[in-house]
Amino acid sequence: xxxxxxxxxxxxxxxxxxxxxxxxxxxxxxxxxxxxxxxxxxxxxxxxxxxxxxxxxxxxxxxxxxxxxxxxxxxxxxxxxxxxxxxxxxxxxxxxxxxxxxxxxxxxxxxxxxxxxxxxxxxxxxxxxxxxxxxxxxxxxxxxxxxxxxxxxxxxxxxxxxxxxxxxxxxxxxxxxxxxxxxxxxxxxxxxxxxxxxxxxxxxxxxxxxxxxxxxxxxxxxxxxxxxxxxxxxxxxxxxxxxxxxxxxxxxxxxxxxxxxxxxxxxxxxxxxxxxxxxxxxxxxxxxxxxxxxxxxxxxxxxxxxxxxxxxxxxxxxxxxxxxxxxxxxxxxxxxxxxxxxxxxxx
Amino acid sequence: xxxxxxxxxxxxxxxxxxxxxxxxxxxxxxxxxxxxxxxxxxxxxxxxxxxxxxxxxxxxxxxxxxxxxxxxxxxxxxxxxxxxxxxxxxxxxxxxxxxxxxxxxxxxxxxxxxxxxxxxxxxxxxxxxxxxxxxxxxxxxxxxxxxxxxxxxxxxxxxxxxxxxxxxxxxxxxxxxxxxxxxxxxxxxxxxxxxxxxxxxxxxxxxxxxxxxxxxxxxxxxxxxxxxxxxxxxxxxxxxxxxxxxxxxxxxxxxxxxxxxxxxxxxxxxxxxxxxxxxxxxxxxxxxxxxxxxxxxxxxxxxxxxxxxxxxxxxxxxxxxxxxxxxxxxxxxxxxxxxxxxxxxxx
Numbered sequence: 001x002x003x004x005x006x007x008x009x010x011x012x013x014x015x016x017x018x019x020x021x022x023x024x025x026x027x028x029x030x031x032x033x034x035x036x037x038x039x040x041x042x043x044x045x046x047x048x049x050x051x052x053x054x055x056x057x058x059x060x061x062x063x064x065x066x067x068x069x070x071x072x073x074x075x076x077x078x079x080x081x082x083x084x085x086x087x088x089x090x091x092x093x094x095x096x097x098x099x100x101x102x103x104x105x106x107x108x109x110x111x112x113x114x115x116x117x118x119x120x121x122x123x124x125x126x127x128x129x130x131x132x133x134x135x136x137x138x139x140x141x142x143x144x145x146x147x148x149x150x151x152x153x154x155x156x157x158x159x160x161x162x163x164x165x166x167x168x169x170x171x172x173x174x175x176x177x178x179x180x181x182x183x184x185x186x187x188x189x190x191x192x193x194x195x196x197x198x199x200x201x202x203x204x205x206x207x208x209x210x211x212x213x214x215x216x217x218x219x220x221x222x223x224x225x226x227x228x229x230x231x232x233x234x235x236x237x238x239x240x241x242x243x244x245x246x247x248x249x250x251x252x253x254x255x256x257x258x259x260x261x262x263x264x265x266x267x268x269x270x271x272x273x274x275x276x277x278x279x280x281x282x283x284x285x286x287x288x289x290x291x292x293x294x295x296x297x298x299x300x301x302x303x304x305x306x307x308x309x310x311x312x313x314x315x316x317x318x319x320x321x322x323x324x325x326x327x328x329x330x331x332x333x334x335x336x337x338x339x340x341x342x343x344x345x346x347x
Numbered sequence: 348x349x350x351x352x353x354x355x356x357x358x359x360x361x362x363x364x365x366x367x368x369x370x371x372x373x374x375x376x377x378x379x380x381x382x383x384x385x386x387x388x389x390x391x392x393x394x395x396x397x398x399x400x401x402x403x404x405x406x407x408x409x410x411x412x413x414x415x416x417x418x419x420x421x422x423x424x425x426x427x428x429x430x431x432x433x434x435x436x437x438x439x440x441x442x443x444x445x446x447x448x449x450x451x452x453x454x455x456x457x458x459x460x461x462x463x464x465x466x467x468x469x470x471x472x473x474x475x476x477x478x479x480x481x482x483x484x485x486x487x488x489x490x491x492x493x494x495x496x497x498x499x500x501x502x503x504x505x506x507x508x509x510x511x512x513x514x515x516x517x518x519x520x521x522x523x524x525x526x527x528x529x530x531x532x533x534x535x536x537x538x539x540x541x542x543x544x545x546x547x548x549x550x551x552x553x554x555x556x557x558x559x560x561x562x563x564x565x566x567x568x569x570x571x572x573x574x575x576x577x578x579x580x581x582x583x584x585x586x587x588x589x590x591x592x593x594x595x596x597x598x599x600x601x602x603x604x605x606x607x608x609x610x611x612x613x614x615x616x617x618x619x620x621x622x623x624x625x626x627x628x629x630x631x632x633x634x635x636x637x638x639x640x641x642x643x644x645x646x647x648x649x650x651x652x653x654x655x656x657x658x659x660x661x662x663x664x665x666x667x668x669x670x671x672x673x674x675x676x677x678x679x680x681x682x683x684x685x686x687x688x689x690x691x692x693x694x
Contacts (some may be wrong), residue, residue: 020601047603071602073636096636123644124637165597165641167586171558186390191632191641193596194613199543200550200579201586207551208558211518223598223631224612232547239514239548249540250512251570254367255418256394266541266570284570285538289420289443290471294512294538297470297481 002116003067003088005042007159008184008216013242014042015233016186016219017226018071023060025222027345030063032226037066039230040245043217043325045069045091051271054081069118076102083109085312089159091118091331094146103146114155118182119146122190123164134164136172141176158183159216163190164338167205184216185209191221198222199232206233244279247334250301251284259304260323268327269334276338282330283312284340292317300333302326349463350414350435352389354506355531355563360589361389362580363533363566364573366417370400370407377410379573384413386577387592390564392416401428408433416465420472423449430456438465438508441471441493450493454500463504466493469537470511481511483519490524505530506563510537514552521556526535531563532556538568545569547577553580558588565629591626594681597641597648598631605633606651612674619678629677630659639664647680649673 001007005014017036019026023046033044048054048070057068063135069089070082074096082090083106090110097103110117121143123134131138136143139162150158160183162173170189178185189205192198202220209215218236220229237243251266252258265284273282283301286293295301295312309321311329321329348354348407352361364383368375370393380391395401395417404415416436417429423444429437430453435615437457444450457464468490478485486509497505507530509520517536525532536552539545549567556562565583567576584590598613599605610630620629632638642648642659649656649668656668658676668676 010521018600018602020605021603023603049604055604093636095640122637123639124632124640126640128640130494134640166588167554168558168588191599191630191637193598194610196546196579197582197586197596197617199546200582203547203550204554204558207514207547208555209553211515211555217525221600223600226600230601232543235544235547236551239544240551241513241515250538250546251540252538253365253573253576254569255365256370256400258367259398263541263570270541270544283538285471289440290469290538293442293469293471293473293475293481306494316631316672319348332524 002043002069002127004233004285006068010078011216013210013215013237014217015219015230015237016039017041017229018045018047018219020226023047023063024050024056026056027058029056033060033064033066033309035227035231037064039068039227040234041230043067043069045071047071048078048082051081054078054085057082057085057087064143067123072097076106079106080109083113083115087115089116089118091120092146093120093122093125094142095122095127098127100149103149104153107150107155110157111153111155114157116159117149117150118159118186119156120161121163123166123169124191134169136169136176137199139164139169139173140177140180147181147183158344159186160184161186161188165189165191167201170205171208174214178214185214186217186219187215188219188221193223195222195224195228202232202235205242207236210236210242238279245277246279247273247280248279249284250281250298252286252290254286257289259306260286260309260326262286265327265330272331273334276334278338280334282334284330299337300330302330318340349390349416352414358563360557360562360584361564362387362577362584363390363392363564364388364576365392365566367573370394371397371403373406376403376407380407380411380413382574383577384411386574387414387581388577390414390416392418393423393424394418395429398428401425401432403434404429404434414426415522419444420467423453426453427456430462434462436463436465438467439469439493440469440472441489442469442474445474448607450496451500454497454502457504458500458502461504463506464497464502465506465533466490466497466511467533470513470516471538481516483516483523486511486516486520487524487527494528494530506533507531508533508535510535511600512536512538514548517552519556521561525561532561533564533566534562534666535566535568540570542569542571542575549579550583554583554587557583557589585626592624594620594623595626595628596631597628597645599637600634601633604636606653607633607656607670607673609633612677615674616677620681625682625685627681627684629681631677646684647676647677663678
């Protein structure tokens with residue numbers, strides 16, 4: 001448990017991100033956390049570079065109801081201070097918190113308050129003296145060192161992350177680790193770069209592990225607004241079938257066969273349906289090749305041909321739709337679907 | 348061989364995309380192909396919905412020097428016409444070209460001219476009478492049916508694609524197929540939707556297969572400008588270490604520790620270095636936690652701390668850089684690196 005959120009086992013894969021504000025600027029930090037919550041973040045991490053930041057946690061927690069994780073580097077006293085301030089979890093970095101006595105002291109403080117610790121190994125901050133290069137084995141070995149330290153204190157409320165900016169190394173490290181250990185894994189490709197590249201690296205790395213059933217909580221790392229990290233993470237979980245929430249749009253690339261402006265409809269649809277929570281597939285298909293097939297497999301689908309568009313609902317052809325009305329009809333049908341109660345009584 | 352491009356075996360993973368113009372509009376089609384070539388496309392597919400489009404291939408080939416694939420659905424005579432017009436390869440769809448005699452005739456025409464055929468199976472256009480739902484096994488089975496048809500004609504110049512708009516189905520289908528067959532695989536998550544979702548679905552699906560050594564040529568499907576498909580595909584290959592070309596930027600997400608505007612520098616850098624071909628890693632790191640480590644593992648790296656920035660080259664600390672000059676210094680160093688001849692004599 002990280003605060004109220006369960007991580008590991010059969011609990012849903014949770015989404016994490018990190019604030020960009022100075023943590024001791026409580027007002028700005030609370031505002032950013034609220035934005036992350038609105039976007040669907042489950043757990044928020046805060047950088048704790050100094051005492052003022054560690055002390056600010058107490059104040060921040062008055063205004064937001066989401067588990068907070070303190071990101072600790074170099075100085076174990078900041079970890080102790082964060083624990084005092086009511087933090088829900090710690091992230092410590094074996095690469096820069098190497099003093100055995102200090103790590104033990106942190107473990108004892110956490111055990112007293114049921115605060116879990118993430119051992120957050122990162123290729124860029126491995127102990128260079130022990131590991132000249134950040135290989136997959138080096139990442140695993142570094143994590144195991146700290147796991148042993150904590151286990152020797154009887155502390156087992158542990159989560160592990162093995163991050164690298166190299167997708168292959170990150171995937172390999174997590175595969176190796178998960179074969180040898182049962183601790184929950186926090187997945188991320190770190191320092192993944194600007195928006196597009198980061199989406200690609202994160203999806204390939206995190207996605208391929210999730211497809212193999214590895215990973216319990218995820219963070220996209222993007223050099224940009226962290227709200228984008230949350231949206232990307234939720235989209236990945238949705239398209240992998242791991243969080244049945246929100247709208248997945250099935251739409252064709254544009255080709256010589258397209259019969260209307262698919263891109264415009266998809267863009268508008270994406271923008272106007274962000275608020276919907278119930279999972280559904282919506283197909284917007286521009287031609288007769290895959291159109292009817294995809295539309296039939298979706299909850300709501302439009303397939304367009306030379307003679308006009310047809311609307312499908314849950315596998316059945318409903319009626320013709322004029323091309324000008326496609327967006328309007330789709331929005332109305334999505335709204336209807338979202339307001340329908342399903343048999344489980346959920347909305 | 349698809350024209351001059353080798354697909355399969357140990358040849359580099361090639362990048363494909365598809366034109367969005369009417370194929371019989373030769374001027375517009377040639378213009379778009381040239382844009383795709385500039386973006387790094389290796390193979391271009393053209394929709395051939397009618398006779399005029401099939402005939403236009405001859406004219407288009409006069410203006411562009413890239414292998415062209417004709418996308419054929421429903422009507423085998425368009426395949427024969429495309430072969431006559433000098434197409435480099437065909438894509439046929441077992442879901443809508445089911446007449447055995449017709450498929451045989453296409454195979455004979457292709458064999459005479461050494462034209463390979465892609466059997467392009469797609470969840471949305473499976474034969475509904477045989478396969479009520481587009482499962483991974485259904486995709487494989489549909490491909491095997493057409494492989495057998497072609498093999499019975501002595502035709503083995505075959506490539507296969509098993510596409511689904513469901514990432515899990517697509518990954519599973521390709522895994523199953525690659526265990527049973529040696530034919531080269533063209534990978535893609537189809538109808539992947541608008542830009543962001545398509546990047547995420549494509550990277551997760553294509554990426555996880557490539558990480559396991561499955562796949563020979565790839566296409567991102569994006570409901571947008573196909574140039575974006577090419578850029579995404581090349582970025583994925585680059586970050587997976589499969590095409591050592593272009594610049595990979597390692598940059599941290601923004602957090603409470605950041606000491607300068609990483610996002611702005613990364614955006615500018617991405618924009619201004621698109622033209623460079625030689626592979627390199629450039630680290631732009633905003634703090635001291637992972638900064639020096641990542642900078643040291645990169646060809647060029649900047650790590651910023653409270654006391655200013657430092658420049659690293661190939662693992663060595665070179666000198667201090669003032670924060671205002673970070674972008675300028677990086678651009679100059681990248682340019683120098685790009686103009687350096689490496690030991691292989693390549694530039």
